[in-house]
Amino acid sequence: MSAPDRFDRDATLDELLRALPRGQLPAALGRSLGPHWDLLDVDGAPLLGPGLDGAAAAPLEAPLRLGIDTLGRLRAAGVDAAQLAGAAGWVELALAGAERYRMASELHLESVHADYQALHVQHAALQQSEARYRALAAQLEQRVAAQARAIEHAQRQFFHTEKMASVGTLAAGMAHEINNPIGFIRSNLSSAALYVDNLAEALLAYRGGDAAAAQLAWQRHDIDALLQDFPGLLAESAAGADRVADIVHKLKAYASVDCAVAAPADVAAAVRAVAALVAEQLPANARLQLDLAPLPALVCDPVRIQQMLLALLDNARQALGGDGGLIRVCAQVAGGAIQLSVEDDGCGVAAAVAARVFDPFFTTRDVGGGMGLGLAVARDIASAHGGSIALDSGGAGAGARVTVALPLPLPLAGLAGAP
Numbered sequence: 001m002s003a004p005d006r007f008d009r010d011a012t013l014d015e016l017l018r019a020l021p022r023g024q025l026p027a028a029l030g031r032s033l034g035p036h037w038d039l040l041d042v043d044g045a046p047l048l049g050p051g052l053d054g055a056a057a058a059p060l061e062a063p064l065r066l067g068i069d070t071l072g073r074l075r076a077a078g079v080d081a082a083q084l085a086g087a088a089g090w091v092e093l094a095l096a097g098a099e100r101y102r103m104a105s106e107l108h109l110e111s112v113h114a115d116y117q118a119l120h121v122q123h124a125a126l127q128q129s130e131a132r133y134r135a136l137a138a139q140l141e142q143r144v145a146a147q148a149r150a151i152e153h154a155q156r157q158f159f160h161t162e163k164m165a166s167v168g169t170l171a172a173g174m175a176h177e178i179n180n181p182i183g184f185i186r187s188n189l190s191s192a193a194l195y196v197d198n199l200a201e202a203l204l205a206y207r208g209g210d211a212a213a214a215q216l217a218w219q220r221h222d223i224d225a226l227l228q229d230f231p232g233l234l235a236e237s238a239a240g241a242d243r244v245a246d247i248v249h250k251l252k253a254y255a256s257v258d259c260a261v262a263a264p265a266d267v268a269a270a271v272r273a274v275a276a277l278v279a280e281q282l283p284a285n286a287r288l289q290l291d292l293a294p295l296p297a298l299v300c301d302p303v304r305i306q307q308m309l310l311a312l313l314d315n316a317r318q319a320l321g322g323d324g325g326l327i328r329v330c331a332q333v334a335g336g337a338i339q340l341s342v343e344d345d346g347c348g349v350a351a352a353v354a355a356r357v358f359d360p361f362f363t364t365r366d367v368g369g370g371m372g373l374g375l376a377v378a379r380d381i382a383s384a385h386g387g388s389i390a391l392d393s394g395g396a397g398a399g400a401r402v403t404v405a406l407p408l409p410l411p412l413a414g415l416a417g418a419p
Contacts, residue, residue: 010069011099011102012041012071013039013041013042013047013064013071013072013095014041014047015102016066016071016095016098016099016102017039017047017048017095017098019098019101019102020094020095020098025048025091025094026048026049028090029049029074029087029091030050032083032086032087032090033076033079033083033084033087034076034077034078034079035050036050036051036052036053036054036055036059036076036077036078037049037050037052037074037075037076037077037079037087038050038051038052038074038075039064039072039073039074039075039091040072040073040074040075041071041072042070042071042072044073047072049075052075052077055077055078056077056078057077057078058077059075059076059077060075060076060077060079060080060081060084061073061074061075061084062074062084062085062087062088063088064088064091064092064095065092066092066095066096066099071095074087074088074091178244181239181240181241181243181244182240182244184236184237184240185237185240185241188233188234188236188237188240189237191233192230192233192234192237195226195229195230195233198217198221198223198226199221199223199226201217201221202214202217202218202221202223205217264297264298264299265297265298265299265300265302265305266295266297267295267297267298267300267305267331267338267340267406268292268294268295268331270302270305270306270309271290271292271309271329271331271340272290272292273306274306274309274310274313275288275290275309275313275329277310278310278313278314278317278327281317282317282320282327283320283322283324284324285323285324285325286317286320286324286325286326286327287325287326287327288313288326288327288329289326289327289328289329290329291328291329291330291331292329292330292331293331293332293333295331295332295333295338296333296338296408298338298406298408299409300385300406301385304381304384304385305381305385305406307377307381308377308378308381308382308404309340309342311375311377311378312342312375312378312402312404313327313329313342315342315375315402316342316343316344316346316400316402317344318346319344319346319347319348319399319400320344320345320346321346321347323346325344325345325346326344326345327342327343327344328341328342328343328344329341329342329343330343333408335405336407336408337387337405337406337407337408338405338406338408339403339404339405340403340404340405340406341401341402341403341404342401342402343399343400343401343402344399344400344401345399346399346400348393348398348399348400349391349393349400357375357391375389375391375402378402378404382404382405382406385406385407386406386407387404387405387406387407388404388405389402389403389404389405390402390403
């Protein structure tokens with residue numbers, strides 16, 4: 001019940017009696033009316049008094065009023081009407097005092113409740129204001145952090161020059177590389193649906209016991225040839241799906257390049273591990289040669305370094321083509337950095353396109369020969385480690401060399417370059 005409801009309602013006789021000092025009213029009425037008396041509410045239920053049991057005389061009653069409202073009755077036996085009226089008047093005075101006390105206390109409670117509600121509203125407003133300031137501070141921190149990241153990684157963004165041309169190359173490469181396998185997968189699925197319908201026609205006729213209809217359907221749809229073609233159709237579709245998955249995998253690798261600083265790593269060991277992986281894929285007429293000088297440990301993300309090396313070696317392997325040749329990997333410390341170079345005597349790079357080889361999805365190979373992400377991924381990994389990458393080619397047919405420089409901390413760089 002709210003504070004206003006408590007203040008405005010009419011109190012009952014029972015409530016007012018409980019508000020009076022305990023024991024004083026029964027004692028006073030006992031002295032005034034004797035041993036046989038009681039107080040009843042408006043419904044006749046006894047509330048106070050020893051009762052009328054054992055009384056020799058008939059009881060008398062007097063109403064108990066508070067203002068114009070009758071709250072109950074006072075009964076007594078062995079007294080005259082004047083005594084009962086006097087006692088009733090005294091009880092009404094006591095009840096009036098109790099009612100004034102009740103109203104004053106509940107008015108005070110109402111005031112306190114209103115003050116509490118006002119404070120509660122003010123507190124909620126302060127909390128909302130604090131939450132807004134906290135949210136604003138968090139947004140500002142996020143914007144500052146985002147700006148810092150943008151500045152920090154600006155040198156390894158995908159589009160350094162000719163942004164719109166690079167976007168066009170990216171869209172064309174993606175559409176071309178994914179649309180081809182998706183196209184023949186869709187065609188194969190249409191053929192597969194037709195094959196299933198043809199098989200179903202023959203099998204349902206056979207199941208219904210109509211051998212002639214089944215044989216006719218078998219011959220009409222050339223089920224023998226269908227069954228021979230079906231496995232190849234499914235295998236081709238699976239290969240196309242694998243091609244799309246490989247494209248997505250490389251795209252994810254390209255899009256998520258980041259330098260997660262780890263413990264010092266052995267770069268030479270990373271070169272050997274990747275070289276062993278690539279050597280297994282080389283044709284018999286191709287060789288892979290390692291020329292690794294002693295190298296200090298490098299604080300880097302070794303997984304990303306291996307990914308970069310794999311991209312460079314795979315690019316060199318494809319440059320050799322079917323004619324074979326030599327891939328040479330060198331590693332040394334020079335100029336305060338670890339210098340890694342991958343050189344091949346393959347097809348080389350024409351001067352007209354050399355400036356674009358690190359652009360994403362730029363490739364000089366035929367359709368299906370590559371997506372043009374390898375050197376772009378290598379460039380971004382080197383940049384994420386604070387390094388650089390450069391291409392040196394004598395032109396078409398003259399081979400090429402890609403050199404990556406990964407800077408060392410100053411103490412390590414000075415020690416490594418010492419005689």
